[in-house]
Amino acid sequence: MDFGSFLKAPEIKVKIVTYRDIFQDKAMIENRFGKEYRDRSAVIKMDSADLKQLNVKKGETVILKNSFGTVVVKAEESGYEPSHRGIAYMPKSPWSNMLVSDETGGTGIPKFKDISVTVTSAKGQKLTELGL
Amino acid sequence: MEKNYYVCTGCGMLCDDIEVDVENNKINKVYTACRIGVAHMKDGKESAAFLVDNKPVDETTAISEAATILKNAKNPLIFGLGTSSNEAQKLAIELAKKTSATLDDASSFSLGEVIEALLNNKTKVCTLDDVRNKADVSIFWGTDPSDSHPRQLSKYAYFPRGTEKQRGWEEERTAICIDVRKSHTAKICGNYFFQIPPGGDAEFIDALIAALAGKLPKTSYNFPPKRILELANILKGAKFGVVFVGRGLVYSLDNLEPLIRLMNALNEKANFHLVPMIRQYNTRGFNENLFKETGYVNSVKFEDGTVKHGPEYSVVESLKEKTVDAALIIGSDPFSILPRSIAKNLLEVPVIVLDPCETLTSRNAKVYISTAIDGVESGGSAIRMDGVKVDFKPAVETKRPSDETVLKKIMEAL
Numbered sequence: 001m002d003f004g005s006f007l008k009a010p011e012i013k014v015k016i017v018t019y020r021d022i023f024q025d026k027a028m029i030e031n032r033f034g035k036e037y038r039d040r041s042a043v044i045k046m047d048s049a050d051l052k053q054l055n056v057k058k059g060e061t062v063i064l065k066n067s068f069g070t071v072v073v074k075a076e077e078s079g080y081e082p083s084h085r086g087i088a089y090m091p092k093s094p095w096s097n098m099l100v101s102d103e104t105g106g107t108g109i110p111k112f113k114d115i116s117v118t119v120t121s122a123k124g125q126k127l128t129e130l131g132l
Numbered sequence: 133m134e135k136n137y138y139v140c141t142g143c144g145m146l147c148d149d150i151e152v153d154v155e156n157n158k159i160n161k162v163y164t165a166c167r168i169g170v171a172h173m174k175d176g177k178e179s180a181a182f183l184v185d186n187k188p189v190d191e192t193t194a195i196s197e198a199a200t201i202l203k204n205a206k207n208p209l210i211f212g213l214g215t216s217s218n219e220a221q222k223l224a225i226e227l228a229k230k231t232s233a234t235l236d237d238a239s240s241f242s243l244g245e246v247i248e249a250l251l252n253n254k255t256k257v258c259t260l261d262d263v264r265n266k267a268d269v270s271i272f273w274g275t276d277p278s279d280s281h282p283r284q285l286s287k288y289a290y291f292p293r294g295t296e297k298q299r300g301w302e303e304e305r306t307a308i309c310i311d312v313r314k315s316h317t318a319k320i321c322g323n324y325f326f327q328i329p330p331g332g333d334a335e336f337i338d339a340l341i342a343a344l345a346g347k348l349p350k351t352s353y354n355f356p357p358k359r360i361l362e363l364a365n366i367l368k369g370a371k372f373g374v375v376f377v378g379r380g381l382v383y384s385l386d387n388l389e390p391l392i393r394l395m396n397a398l399n400e401k402a403n404f405h406l407v408p409m410i411r412q413y414n415t416r417g418f419n420e421n422l423f424k425e426t427g428y429v430n431s432v433k434f435e436d437g438t439v440k441h442g443p444e445y446s447v448v449e450s451l452k453e454k455t456v457d458a459a460l461i462i463g464s465d466p467f468s469i470l471p472r473s474i475a476k477n478l479l480e481v482p483v484i485v486l487d488p489c490e491t492l493t494s495r496n497a498k499v500y501i502s503t504a505i506d507g508v509e510s511g512g513s514a515i516r517m518d519g520v521k522v523d524f525k526p527a528v529e530t531k532r533p534s535d536e537t538v539l540k541k542i543m544e545a546l
Contacts, residue, residue: 102471112383
C-alpha cells in the first residue's frame with residue numbers, strides 16, 4: 001500500500017490510456033455541447049481495487065489532476081480482467097485532452113494515450129463543464 | 133428497381149451502400165449505416181451561419197474578413213481538411229501557397245507516418261475489397277474498429293462471405309486483436325486476443341519476429357512464449373493476411389521501423405498487407421493530394437516558391453512554439469482534439485473556422501462559416517482509408533456553402 005492511502009483524503013497515481021467509444025462519438029455528432037456527450041466523456045474507468053483504495057464508489061465523481069489541468073469526472077469500474085491497478089481508461093475527448101502534456105520532444109505528437117494524473121475523491125462535486 | 137445509394141462520410145470506410153428517406157429536405161431515416169453513420173447522415177442543417185466576432189453578418193462580410201486575416205498574416209496556419217473533399221483540399225493547398233502558410237492535418241499526430249510509408253511503397257498494401265474477398269487472417273493492432281469503424285468487421289474483415297471466402301468467419305477467417313485493453317473488437321476475437329501492457333508493442337513485435345523464425349520469444353513483461361508461438365504459427369499459415377494498424381500501435385512506437393520489420397518477416401513466411409485505420413473520411417485524400425504536390429503528407433510550410441517540411445511545421449509544434457500568427461481551421465476543433473495546454477495559444481491569434489458544427493474553436497473564432505456536410509449536403513470525391521477513390525453526391529439541399537465554395541471565394545477575395 002502506498003503513502004497516498006494514509007492521507008486524510010486518499011490519493012493515488014494512475015496512468016490513463018484513452019480509447020474511442022462509439023456511443024460517445026454518436027453523442028458528439030448529435031450535440032457536442034449536450035449532456036449526453038459530457039456524461040459519456042467525463043468518465044474514468046478504474047480497477048475496482050483502486051476505487052476501494054480511494055474510498056470512492058462507482059458512479060461517484062473524482063478529481064483528476066496534473067500540472068496541465070484538473071477535471072472532475074465520474075469514476076466507473078472497468079470490469080476488465082486481469083487486474084490493472086495504476087492504469088485507468090478514459091474515452092478520448094476534450095476532458096482527457098485537458099490533462100495531456102504539452103511535452104512532445106519536438107515530434108509534433110503529444111502523449112494522448114499516456115497521461116499521468118493523481119486521483120482523489122471529488123466529494124460530490126459536479127462534472128467539469130465543456131468550455132475554455 | 134435501381135436503388136439510389138449514398139456514401140457515408142462518417143469515417144474513413146466511406147460505405148457506399150447507404151439508403152436514406154428524405155422528407156421536406158430532411159433525412160428522416162438512414163438504412164445500412166452504423167450508429168455513427170446514422171447520426172452523421174441526419175446531421176444536416178438547411179440554414180447557413182456567417183459570424184464575425186460571434187455576430188451574424190452576410191456572406192460577403194465573412195469572406196472579406198477571412199481574406200483580410202490571411203492577407204495580414206506573415207505565417208498563417210491552415211489546419212484540418214480531414215472532412216473536406218479532394219477538390220477543397222487541392223484549393224487549400226493553393227491557398228497555402230498563395231499566403232505562405234503552414235499547412236497540416238490531424239495525421240501529423242496520428243497515422244500520417246504510416247500513410248507516408250505506404251505511399252513510399254515500404255510495405256505491401258491491399259484494398260478493403262481484397263480483404264472481403266480473400267483475407268483469411270486479420271490482425272487488429274492498437275485499433276478497435278467495433279467503436280471507430282463499426283462496419284469494418286461485418287462489411288470486410290471477418291463476417292462477410294467473399295468471392296474466395298465463401299464459408300466466412302465460421303470456418304475460413306481468423307480475427308486477432310493485439311491491444312492494451314479488452315475492447316469490443318478484442319471480445320469478438322475471443323481466444324485470439326493478446327493483451328499487452330501499455331508501451332509493450334515494440335517488444336511484442338520483436339518477440340513475434342523471433343517466434344516466426346522459430347526462436348523462443350521473450351518479453352520483459354513475461355508474455356507466455358507458448359501463446360506467441362501459437363500466434364506465429366497462425367500467421368505463418370495465412371494465405372492472405374492483413375494487419376490493420378491503429379493509433380494505439382503507432383503511439384507506442386518511437387518510429388515505424390519495428391512495424392516494417394514485422395511486415396517483412398511476415399512476408400518471408402506468408403502473404404501480409406497493411407491497412408491504416410484512418411478515422412476521418414478524407415484524411416488519406418489530404419495526405420495523397422499534398423504528397424503529389426510536395427512529396428510530403430503533412431506538416432509543410434510554403435515560402436517563396438519552396439516547401440519546407442518537418443515536425444516544426446506540424447499543428448502541435450506550430451501552436452506550441454507560437455510560430456503562426458493566424459489560423460484557418462477547416463472541419464476540425466483543435467480546442468477539443470489537441471492538448472488544451474497547446475490549443476490555448478490559438479486564443480492569441482485571429483482564427484477563421486469553416487465547419488458544419490459549432491465547436492469550441494468556432495465559438496472562440498474571429499470568423500465562423502457553417503459549411504455543408506460532404507456526402508449529405510454537398511458532393512465531391514475522397515480517398516478511402518485503403519487508397520480507393522470514391523465519388524459522393526448530396527442527399528439534401530442546404531444554403532450552407534461547401535468548403536470548396538468558401539475556399540474559392542476566399543482565394544478570389546485575396
